[in-house]
Structures are given as C-alpha cells and as structure tokens.
Amino acid sequence: MNLSNNPIALLGRGFLNLIQTIGRISIFTAESLSHCFRPPFYTHLILKQTLEIGYYSLPVVGLTGIFAGMVLALQSYTGFSRFAADSAIPAVVVLSITRELGPVLAGLMVAGRVGASMAAEIGTMRVTEQIDALSTLSTNPFKYLIAPRLIAAAISLPFLVLIADIIGVLGGYLVSVHKLDFNSQAYLANTFEFLEVMDVVSGLVKAAVFGFLIALMGCYHGFYSRGGAQGVGSATTNAVVSGAILVLIFNYIITEAFFSQ
Amino acid sequence: MSTTHGKKEAKLILRGLSKSFGPKSVLDELDLDVIESESLVVIGGSGTGKSVMLKCILGLLNPESGSIKVDGKEMIGLRRSEREKLMHKFGMLFQGAALFDSIPVWENVAFGLIHGQNIDRKEAKDIAIDKLAAVGLNADVGNLYHSELSGGMQKRVALARAIATEPEIIFFDEPTTGLDPIMADVINELIIKITTETKSTALSITHDMASARKIATRIAMIYEGKIIWHGPVEKLDSSDNPYVNQFISGSSDGPIKMLTRAN
Numbered sequence: 001m002n003l004s005n006n007p008i009a010l011l012g013r014g015f016l017n018l019i020q021t022i023g024r025i026s027i028f029t030a031e032s033l034s035h036c037f038r039p040p041f042y043t044h045l046i047l048k049q050t051l052e053i054g055y056y057s058l059p060v061v062g063l064t065g066i067f068a069g070m071v072l073a074l075q076s077y078t079g080f081s082r083f084a085a086d087s088a089i090p091a092v093v094v095l096s097i098t099r100e101l102g103p104v105l106a107g108l109m110v111a112g113r114v115g116a117s118m119a120a121e122i123g124t125m126r127v128t129e130q131i132d133a134l135s136t137l138s139t140n141p142f143k144y145l146i147a148p149r150l151i152a153a154a155i156s157l158p159f160l161v162l163i164a165d166i167i168g169v170l171g172g173y174l175v176s177v178h179k180l181d182f183n184s185q186a187y188l189a190n191t192f193e194f195l196e197v198m199d200v201v202s203g204l205v206k207a208a209v210f211g212f213l214i215a216l217m218g219c220y221h222g223f224y225s226r227g228g229a230q231g232v233g234s235a236t237t238n239a240v241v242s243g244a245i246l247v248l249i250f251n252y253i254i255t256e257a258f259f260s261q
Numbered sequence: 262m263s264t265t266h267g268k269k270e271a272k273l274i275l276r277g278l279s280k281s282f283g284p285k286s287v288l289d290e291l292d293l294d295v296i297e298s299e300s301l302v303v304i305g306g307s308g309t310g311k312s313v314m315l316k317c318i319l320g321l322l323n324p325e326s327g328s329i330k331v332d333g334k335e336m337i338g339l340r341r342s343e344r345e346k347l348m349h350k351f352g353m354l355f356q357g358a359a360l361f362d363s364i365p366v367w368e369n370v371a372f373g374l375i376h377g378q379n380i381d382r383k384e385a386k387d388i389a390i391d392k393l394a395a396v397g398l399n400a401d402v403g404n405l406y407h408s409e410l411s412g413g414m415q416k417r418v419a420l421a422r423a424i425a426t427e428p429e430i431i432f433f434d435e436p437t438t439g440l441d442p443i444m445a446d447v448i449n450e451l452i453i454k455i456t457t458e459t460k461s462t463a464l465s466i467t468h469d470m471a472s473a474r475k476i477a478t479r480i481a482m483i484y485e486g487k488i489i490w491h492g493p494v495e496k497l498d499s500s501d502n503p504y505v506n507q508f509i510s511g512s513s514d515g516p517i518k519m520l521t522r523a524n
Contacts, residue, residue, distance in 0.1 A: 129359040132321050136353040137422075138345045138377030 028220050035140065035147040045148035053114050053149075053211075054156030058163065060113060061106045065164035068101045069093060069171025077180050089182070090190035093172035098199045099259075102165040103157075104251050107210035110157065111243035115218040118149055119239035122222025123232035131223070146223070149215045157211030158204040165203065202258040209254060210247045217243040272297040272430060272462045273318070278327035279486075280313055287313045288324065289486035295430070300456055300463040302477035303488075304470070304508060306517065310486045311466035312356075315432055318464075319353060320344050331430070349377060352428035352461075356435040358419040360407040366418050367393070367403030373426040392421040396451055413444040417451070424455055431456065433465035437472045449475045470509055482508065484517070 076089045122145060125131050134141045169191060176182040218239045225235035273295040280288040287310045295301050305311050316322040318329055320336065329336040331347060339347070360369050370389035374380040380388070390400045396417040402410075410418065416436065423431055436452060437445035449472050456463045456476075467473050473480060474494060481491035482505050490502040497509060507515030 125361075128357060129355045130361055132316075132319070133353070133355060133359040133361070135321060136319055136348060136351060137373040137426075138348045139372070140341070140345065144376070 024224070025220060028223070029216060031142050032146045032150055032216065032219070035143045036151055038143075040143070042144060042148050045144070046151050049148050049152030050156050052117075053110070053153050053215075054159055057110055057113055057156070057160055060109050061160045061164050062167050064105045064109050065097070065102065065167035066171035068105055069097055069168035069173075070175045072096055072101065072168075073172040073175040073180065077176075086180075086182075087186075087190060089176060089180075090172070090187050091194035093176075094169050094191045094195050095199055097168035097172070098165050098195065098203045099255075100203075100251070102168055103161045103203045103206040103210060104247065106157065106161045106164045106207065107214065107247040107251075108244055110153075110160065110211070111214045111217075111247060112240055114153065115214045115239045115243040116236045118215060118218030119222040119225070119235045120232055122219055123225035123235040126223060126225050127228055127232060141223075146219045149219055150212055153211035153215035154208045155211070157207040157214075161203055161207035162200075165200065198258070202254070205258075206251060206254050209250055213246045213250060214243040217246065269296045269298070271295060272332065273464065274328070274330040275314070275318070276328040276330075278314065278317060278324050278329065280310075280317060280322060280324045287486055288317070288327075290327070291483070291487055293481060293488050293491075295462055295464050296479075297462055298460050300453075300465070300476055300478045301481060302465045302467060302473040302479075302494075303481045303483055304468060304473050305466075305483035306468060306508065309483050311483055312434060314483070315434055315464075315466055319351065319432065320348070345377075349426060350429045352423035352426065352431040354416070354419050354423045354431070354433045354436055356438055358407075358415040360410075360415060360418060360422070362407040364406075365403065366405050366407070366410070369407070369418060370403070370421045370425050372422065378426060389421070389425060392425045393418070395424070395455065396421045397447075412439055413441075413447065416440065416444075416448050420448070420451055420455070424459065424461075427459065428461060430462045430464065433463065433467075433476075435467050435469070436465060436476075437467065437469050442471075445469070445472060446475075452476050470511075 221235040221239040271294040278291040371385035374385040
C-alpha cells in the first residue's frame with residue numbers, strides 16, 4: 001500500500017503537524033509576549049495601531065452593537081410576553097450585551113476586519129523580504145511588528161466593547177420604548193437595577209483577551225506565510241478563522257472562570 | 262582555504278557550512294573566505310545554494326553544521342542581542358529591494374540609523390539625504406513612497422539604505438536582476454564606487470556574468486552546495502574547470518545538467 005494513502009500514516013502525519021503547529025504557536029506567543037514587556041517600546045507604532053484597530057473599527061462595532069441590542073429586545077419580548085415577564089426584558093438585554101454579545105460580537109467583527117488586515121500586511125512583508133530586511137537593519141521584527149499590534153489590540157478591544165455595550169443597550173432601549181411601548185424611566189431603572197460591576201468588568205476582560213488573541217493569530221499567520229499571493233491569501237483566511245474560533249473558545253473559558261460557582 | 266591571503270586577513274570565513282530542506286541538501290560542507298576590502302562575487306545557477314548561503318550568514322536561516330566567523334568572531338550560536346550588535350557591520354541589498362512600503366523613502370534609508378543606532382530622526386534624515394545623493398537621487402525622492410518609484414530607483418534606494426550605516430561588509434543579492442542593461446550598468450558602477458570609496462568588503466551573488474565581471478575582484482562558483490572554483494576575475498576565462506567554462510559560456514552542453522521536461 002502506498003504510504004501516502006495509508007490512513008494510519010495520514011493520521012500520524014496529521015497528529016505530528018498538529019503538535020508542530022502548537023509548538024510553533026507557543027514559541028511565537030512566548031517571544032511576542034516577552035517583547036511586549038521589554039523596552040524599547042515603539043510608542044508611535046502602538047498609537048498608530050491603536051488608531052487602526054480601535055478608532056477605525058468603531059463604525060462596524062457600533063452597528064453590530066445597536067442591531068444586536070434591538071434584535072435582543074424584540075426576541076426577548078416575543079418569548080417573555082407569553083409568560084407576562086415583560087419587565088425582565090431590560091435586565092436580559094443589558095446582561096446579555098455586557099456579558100456576552102458585546103465582547104463576542106465585537107471580537108468576531110474585529111477578527112474579520114483587523115485579523116485579516118494584519119495577516120495580509122505582515123504576510124506581504126514576509127514574501128517581499130521586508131521582514132528579512134528588518135533583521136539586517138538590527139531591528140527585531142517581534143519588537144517592531146508584532147508587539148505593537150498585540151499591545152494595541154489588547155488595549156483597544158475593551159474600549160470598543162464598552163462603546164458596543166452602551167450602543168447595544170441603547171438599541172434595546174429604543175426598540176422597547178418606541179416599538180414595544182415600555183415606559184422610558186421604568187426601562188432605565190430596570191436596566192441599572194440588575195446590572196453589576198462584575199458584568200461589565202467580565203466583558204472588558206474578555207475583550208482584552210480577545211484583542212490579544214485576534215492580533216496574535218493575525219501576526220502569526222502573516223509571519224509564517226509562504227509562497228507569494230496564494231500564501232498571503234491562505235494566511236489571511238487562517239487568521240480570521242483561527243481568531244474567530246479562539247474568541248468563541250476563550251469566551252467559554254473566561255465565562256466559566258468568572259461565573260461558575 | 263587559509264584564513265590569511267597575502268597580507269590581508271579574511272573578513273568573513275565560512276567553514277563546513279551545511280543546510281538542508283527536508284531531504285534536499287542545499288549547502289554541503291561549504292568553505293569560503295572573503296578577504297578584507299575585496300569584492301567577491303559568487304556565481305552559480307538557480308537553486309545551487311547562493312541565496313541560502315547569504316541567508317545563513319545574515320542569520321535569517323540556521324545552518325545544521327559549520328562555522329561562520331566575522332572578524333574572527335563566531336556567529337553561529339550567538340544570542341539574538343549579540344547578533345543584533347554584530348549586524349551593525351552588515352549592509353544588505355535585497356534582490357527585490359525589500360523597501361518598507363508604509364514609510365517614505367528617506368525613512369527607509371534612515372531606518373538602520375534610527376532603529377538600529379538610535380540616531381535622532383532629524384540627523385538621520387540628513388544622513389539619508391546624503392546617501393540618496395551618493396546613489397544619484399535628489400532630496401525630493403526622499404518624500405516619495407516605494408510604490409512611486411521605478412525598479413531602478415528602488416534598487417538605488419535599497420543601495421542607499423544598505424550603505425547608510427556605513428557597514429564593513431555589504432551583501433548584494435542579485436543586484437541587477439530585473440533591470441534593463443543600462444540601469445544594470447548604472448547599479449554596477451554605483452556598487453564599485455561605493456565599495457571603493459568606503460573600502461568596505463563586498464560579497465555579491467549573481468548569475469549575471471556581465472555584472473559579475475564588472476564588480477568582482479575575485480569570483481567563486483557554487484555548484485551543488487559547494488564552492489567548486491575560486492580565483493581572480495582575470496583568471497575566469499582561463500579556468501580549466503569545466504563547470505565554470507560551461508556556466509560563463511551559457512552552454513547547455515557540459516557537466517551541469519538542467520532538469521527539463523524532456524529528460
């Protein structure tokens with residue numbers, strides 16, 4: 001039997017590739033993290049990336065937040081009105097947005113927008129030898145390219161999520177008050193009555209972790225891209241897919257850490 | 262190879278350098294000396310290991326075995342921070358120029374000064390403008406971006422960047438590839454002018470024989486990962502090495518076999 005078609009050989013090769021990838025990502029993460037905490041820091045690059053990741057993602061995250069809040073209010077009303085539990089809608093909206101939907105939806109949107117952009121930019125630098133050129137100019141690519149992106153993403157995402165939370169709750173409020181005939185003051189009172197600091201803080205912690213992971217995947221796949229335009233294309237796809245999956249996995253892990261009693 | 266050549270010491274010494282990619286051996290116990298202030302050109306066909314050798318010297322690839330010494334100091338096994346200090350001795354002209362497209366030309370040229378040597382941006386810009394002038398480009402070009410330059414201008418800017426930190430050893434990776442014959446000659450002339458004026462050591466790799474004959478003081482030929490011949494450029498045509506003779510004549514008949522569909 002041809003070894004390349006042997007299912008056991010294929011399984012073994014797949015397993016070895018998986019181990020190799022995990023090892024490579026671990027080394028990449030450790031090296032990147034070490035440069036995030038060791039001077040010199042490229043402050044202007046961190047600010048530039050913060051603008052790129054945070055400011056320019058505001059429209060897409062804001063739109064996601066407002067429509068998520070609006071739909072959540074509508075759907076909650078559909079279900080809760082059957083049990084005469086309409087008064088729970090403000091609490092459901094605010095808790096869902098701050099704990100889950102805000103960070104997860106913002107994370108997924110940023111994974112698509114920023115993760116892809118980072119992978120494409122760094123991947124193009126790799127295939128055009130710009131990363132090699134950095135090394136020959138006595139500049140560590142991890143310090144110059146990777147660390148500023150990781151720091152900027154981990155700082156920007158919590159701010160984006162905070163804004164998404166506010167806009168999301170506003171979306172729920174607008175639908176509830178103007179379409180579902182809720183009393184404005186009662187809605188707001190119910191919203192803040194059930195909201196606790198930990199609800200918001202857990203969402204912001206998630207956002208910082210998601211930001212780091214999205215940037216890490218974008219940088220990792222770009223840094224190791226090979227083979228010209230096709231390689232950069234694959235790196236971009238892999239960055240978005242792996243970033244989105246990690247957001248969902250770590251969302252569960254952090255939720256478990258914060259709220260499982 | 263001896264490490265002294267006449268009265269001059271070897272600036273760069275490679276011994277027993279080996280590098281493989283999977284089952285394919287690219288460098289096979291390669292030995293090479295580059296003497297101080299000489300311009301050594303390594304010739305050889307595509308896939309013979311020229312670029313891999315250069316990347317091993319620059320620390321972009323890790324060889325499996327062997328030794329690379331610069332001014333007698335071993336490069337292999339150095340910590341990254343120590344290697345970064347030694348990199349100040351090197352300048353590199355990449356085949357595709359490898360200019361950073363997110364920053365203007367002057368900042369590309371000044372990059373090694375600002376980030377590698379912590380020189381003030383204003384002072385670094387002045388030096389960059391001087392270096393651009395040295396390669397025949399005026400100060401206005403400094404404000405352009407990579408995408409606004411022709412191929413020849415990109416090579417000149419890359420050359421200015423390679424010499425901006427006044428390195429002791431400059432590497433040229435296929436310096437004339439993709440250029441028309443006139444622009445190729447301009448780049449060759451610039452390489453000669455710069456290496457002569459700065460008394461720097463030059464190691465070039467190319468398969469452009471016109472360029473090799475023009476810029477080299479000494480030529481070495483690489484084949485199947487080994488240096489199979491080396492000597493002064495004047496002795497290139499009188500070499501009795503059949504591989505060298507075939508390569509410089511560009512004939513398909515000879516000991517070097519190209520893999521084609523027919524065979």
